[in-house]
Amino acid sequence: MNHTGDYMVINCINRILFSISMLACILIFLPFTLNGQENETYYFNIDDAILRALEQNNQIKAGEYGIQKAKWDKRRAQTALLPTVTFNTRYTWIDDETYALRDFSRYFRDGGMDSTMPGMNFDIPQTVFQNSFVTSLDVNMTLFNWMVINGLSIASATENAAKYQSNSTRDRILFEIIAGYMNVLYNQEILALQTDYLGLSKLNYDKAVRMQEAGRYSKVEALRWKVDYQQQLSLVENGKSQLRSAKAILRRMLNIPMNALIQVDLQIPDRFITESEKIKLMTAENIIDTINVDDEKLIEINAALKAMESNTEISKLLYKNTYEKFAPTISLNYQYAWRENNTIELDDYSPQTLMINFSFPLFSSFQDYSHLKSSYYEYRQNKELFEDQLKNTRYILTETVNKIINLRTQIELSKTNIEYNEHNYRIVEQQHEKGLISNIDFIDAKLNLQNAKLSDVRNNYDFISAILELYYLLGDLERFIPDYLSKN
Template sequence: MKPFIYKTILLSLLLFLITGKPAIAQVRPLTMENAVKLALEKNRDLQVATLETTKSAQKVREARGYALPTVAASAQYLYFPQKQVSFLPGSFVGLGENQLATFRVGGSNAFVGGVAVSQPLFQAGIGSAIRAAQIYENASAEGLNEVRAGVVTDVKKAYLNVLITQEQLQLQQQSLLRNEQALKDSRSLLAQGRASRVDTLRAFVSVENLRPEISRLSNRVEITKTILKRTMGLDEQEAIELQDSLQYDKTGLVVPGADAFFEAVQARPEVHRLELTERLNREQIALQTAERSPKLSAIGLIQSQAQANNLKLADYSWPLSSYVGLQVSVPIFSGFRTVSRIQQAVITRQQSETQLVNLKEIVRAEVKIGISNVEEARLRIETQRQTVTVAELGYRITRDRWKQGIASRLDLSDAELSLTQAKSNHLQAVYDFLTASVELDKVMGRIR
C-alpha cells in the first residue's frame, strides 16, 4: 500500500506544478454595490435590450436612406439558338399590302449592361418614416432604462434574500446554542437531583427540533445565492461571499413628498416609453396617409449593348444609349388596402393613449403602496427593537430563576422561543424595510 500512496502524492504534486492552480476555488467577495455593477455588465436581459437600441439606430439610418438616390448596375448575356424575328410591311420586299415580311435580326450572342439611377424628388412618407424611426430609437433607449431599473431592483432584492436567509440561519444557530446550554444545565441539575427527567427530555427534544430547520436554512442559503448569481449573469459554479449585512438606516431613505406622483411620472422610463410609442403611432398614421399622395422621382439610365454571331469580344461594337427624365406615380385604387392600414394605425394610437392613461393610474397606486410599505416596515422596526430588548431580559431572568429551581423548564422554553421569535420579527421588519425601499426607488424612477 505504501508505494501506491507515494505514487498518488507524487502525481498530485506533479499536477499542481504543471497547472499552477490550487485545489481550493477562489471566492468572490461581493457587496451590493459591486453586485449591481456586475449585473449591469453581465446580465443577459440587459445585453438584449442594449442590442435593441443599436438596432433602432440602424432603423433611423434605413429611413434616411429612402431620401437618397438608388443606383443599380445590371449585366446580361443572351444566347439565341434561333435569332429574334422582326416584322416589316410586305410592300418593302414586293409582297402584298396586307402581308408582313419576317426577318431574323441580330447575332446569336447578345450582351447588355447598364447603370440605372433613381432619385426621389417628392415622396410624402419619407419625412414621417424618418421621424418615426427617431422616435422608435428614443423609445428603445427608454426601454433600456426600464430593463436596467428592473435588473438593478432584482439584483438588490436577490442580494437581500441571501442576507436574510443567512441571518435567519445564524438566528437559529444561536437558538440551538442556547438550547444546547439549557440541555447541559438540565443534565447537570438532574445529576444533582434538582431537575426532573421530564425537563431533561424536553430540553433534548427542543435541541433536536432545531436541527432540521438549520439544515433547511443552510440549503436555502445556497438556493438564494444561485438565484443571485443567475440574476447577475455570473457562472453558477462561481463561489461568492456577501460582505454586507441587514442594517436599518433610515437616514439614507428619501421619502417622497406630496408631489410624489408627478415626480414618478416624470422619471419613470415606462411612462416615457409609452408616451414615445403614442407619438410613434401618430407618425404611423401620417406615414400610411402619405401612401395616397403622388410620388415624383428623377430617373436616368446609361447602357451599352452588342450582338454578334461569335464570342470574339474584341471585335464587338459597344454603342451607348442613355436617357434622363421624370417619373410620376399616382395611386388611384389599391383595393382599400391603404384605407385599412390607416384605420389600423388610428386604432393602434387609441390603444396606446388608453395604455398611457392606465399606466399613470398604476404609477399613482404603486407610489401610494410603496410609501405605505416603507412607513409600515419602519414602525415595525421601532416596535420590534424594544420587543427584542424586553425578550432578552426576560430570557436571562427566566434562565436564572430556572437554575435556582424557581421557574419550570416550560417557562424557560417559552422565554427562549419568545426571544427567538422577537429577533426573527425584528430581522423580518428590517428586511421588509430594505426591500420596500428598493421597490420604492424603482417606483419613483430613481434607478437609471
C-alpha cells in the first residue's frame, strides 16, 4: 500500500511539473509570436504612400461615397415630378344595427316588408354591405409645387458640392501625406547628423577623461567635454522622439497600424528637386506674380474655396426654397375603382374619378415667416464665412510667398555658412592639436559647424514644403503627383 501511495504522489508531482513547463514555454514564446504578427514592417516610397492614401484613406473614400449619395439624391428629386401609382384594397365590417340603418335596398326587395314599393318599377341596387371590399388604382401627379421645382436645383447644387468637397478632401490629404513624408525624411536626416556628432562627442569626452586622468586636462576642461556630450545625447533623444511623432502621423494618414514599423525611401523625388530649382531661378517679383490672380480665378483653382462656395450656394437655394410655404400647390389625382361589394372579386362596374387639387396657404401662425428669416440669416452667415475664408487664403498665400523668398536667401546663406565653418573647424582642429587654443574654442567651432549643417538641412526641407504649400493653395498640387495617379 505504501508503494502504491508513493507512486501516486510521484505521478501527481510529474503532472504538475509538466504543466508548469508548458505554461512557461507559452509565456516565453507567446510574446515573440505576437510581436511577429503585430510589428509588421512597411517599406514604401512617396509614390507608394500617395497610392495607398488614394486607395485606403477613409476621408478620401468617404468623399467618393458622398458623390454617389448626391447623385442618387438628385435622381430622387427628379422622380418627384413623375406620377405615383398605388393599388388600394379596403375591407370594412359594420355591426347589425348600423347595417340596418344604412341599407335602404331591403325595403325594395320581394316579400313582406321588403316588397317593392307601389309605383316603383325598378330595383335599387345594394350599396351597403355588412362585409365589404373596395379596390382601386390611384394615380397622383404634381402639376406645380415650388418646393419640388426648387428641390431639383438644390439636388444639382448638392451634387456639385459633393464633387468639390471630395476634390478638396483629396488635395488636402495628399498635401498632408507629402508634407508628412517630407517631415519623416527631414527628421531622419537631422537624426543621422545628430547621431554622427554624438559619436564624435563621445570620443572627445572619453579622450578628455583620459587626459584628465593623465593630468593633462583640468577638471573644468573635462566637464566641458562632458557637457558637450550630454547636450548631443539630449539632441539625439529629442530627434528620435520627433522622428517617432512624424512616423506616427504618416501611419495615421495611411491607415497603417500604430505598432507597425515603417521604412521610407530616403531619396527625395526628382520632381521635387526640379520644382525647387525652378523657383530658385525666379526673381522675387516673379514669385509674387504667381499669386496675383483675381477672386474668381482663385476660387476656381482652390478646391477648398470652391467647395465652400458651393455650400454657400446651397444655403442660398435653401433660403429661396422657404418661399414655397407661401406659394400654391396644384396636383392631379385620378382613380379607377371597382364598386364596393361583399366579395373580393372585381365586378364590371368601374367608377373613374379625375380631380385637380389647388391649395393655397393663408395663415400659419408666422411659422413659415420665421423659418424664412432664419434661412436668410443662415445664408448670410455662410456668405460672410466664405468671404472671410477667401481673404484668409490670400493672406496665407502672401505669407507662403514671403517664406519662399526668405528661405531661398537663407539657403544661399547656409551654404556659405557651412563653407566658412568647415574651413574654420579645420584650422581650429589643427591649432587644438598643437595646443594653441582651448577646448572651449574647439567645441564652439565644432558646434558652429554642426548648427550650420543642421540649419542648411532645415532650410532646404522648409523650402520644398513651402513650395508644396504654394502649389496646394493654387490648386496645382498635381505636378507633385505621378502621372499614373493624377486625376487629370
